[in-house]
Amino acid sequence: MPLDGNGGYTVRHYTLDFDWKAPRTPFDARTTISATATHALSRFNLDFAGNTLRTVTVDGAPATAVRDGDELVITPDQPIPHGRTFTVQVAYTADPTQQRQRSDAIQTYGWVPTPDGTVLCLQPNGAKMVFPANDHPSLRAPVTFRITTPPGLSAVANGRLVERLGQPGGRVRWTYDSENAIAAQLLQVAIGKFTFVDSTGPRGLPVRDVVPGGLVGGTESYRALTAEHLAWLEQRLGPYPFRRYGVLVGDTDLPVALETQSLSVVPRANLLGDKVYAERDLVHELAHQWTGNSVALRRWSDLWLSEGHARFYERLYSDTHGGDSFEAAMRAAYQQHDQWRHDDGAPAEPGEQTLFKRMRYDGSALVLYALREKVGEKTFDKIERTWVTKYRGRAAGTRDFITLASAVAGQDLTPFLTPWLHGQRTPPMPGHPDWQVDPVED
């Protein structure tokens, strides 16, 4: 996604002001960005799509802003010297109907309207439809959200509710603080008639589910499993990396679940059906809080590290909780691996169109399975825990993983992992000489 993300500055902080009106209805919005110039800047870009641009200021002075496709090109009144911290304010009328489509697991992304509000599913590069951003998976900044809602509606966003303040006309202003830096793709803002359901996870971790009123009872039994899921994942990956967690039940028919940071969105249907599938989804999005969120992607080609890990733990959990056998799932993925390499690229070789195809999920979980077969469970578990500890709160990529795995295992795993991750043909599975790969069909 070569046009997403911009150079010349580092964002220090975003503040989003949303004056919400009603579903699918334009509303006044303002984004305030505090950034530091990493070069002398006569102009700079933000990623911004749709919406109606009103005014742009830099350090309070009107700036020239030109839209070029999905780029917002800003020329400040005065050039910004290298090293200077500056403030950009973009006022616009937001269009909460904007969506885009992908022909992979993402399907629809952007604003996801609900009967009484919205949720957001911005992965991979939909943030630009919501606010002007420096939208790259490796780039993170803390976010303050100030969302004003009409009477009877609630707003939620990533992180902690800081303040709930009455406004004229019965409106309420909700202020949230993301607490941790967050990549634009992992932002969540949801508005609706919500019930907040508080509980606690391991060591008193605050868990707050956000549930459309009519769905509280129907989703309760699966939502109540979060504490167990947290304990199970902490056993493998160490302490949960953020200060709180929760499940946001999406009142939508779209089949999108997403690991929005500290508040995963899961569509209602996934929590009203079969338990095995519900738990797979819940564990998957929760595992992402460690891998994909806390450990961010260096670039989109590293997505296998995020989705592969999430699918690996999802399937490992399911194995002992009523689902398919882990080994059988991995064997099935092995059979199809040459076909997926052909259709979707090797695990670490996605294209823009094939990014969220099955290879990044089961196909990449299989790479981790192969690594576990190669080094043994004990060493593998140590690699995993070291990975999420060393890179906690940082971006990391494929090369970093290979280097770390090699160091922990005490052997150079480059010759082993390179063909698994980049090659055209699936290597033999260690310990399973009888496993066969199906021939590729064009």
Ligand SMILES: [Zn+2]
């Ligand atoms: Zn995922």
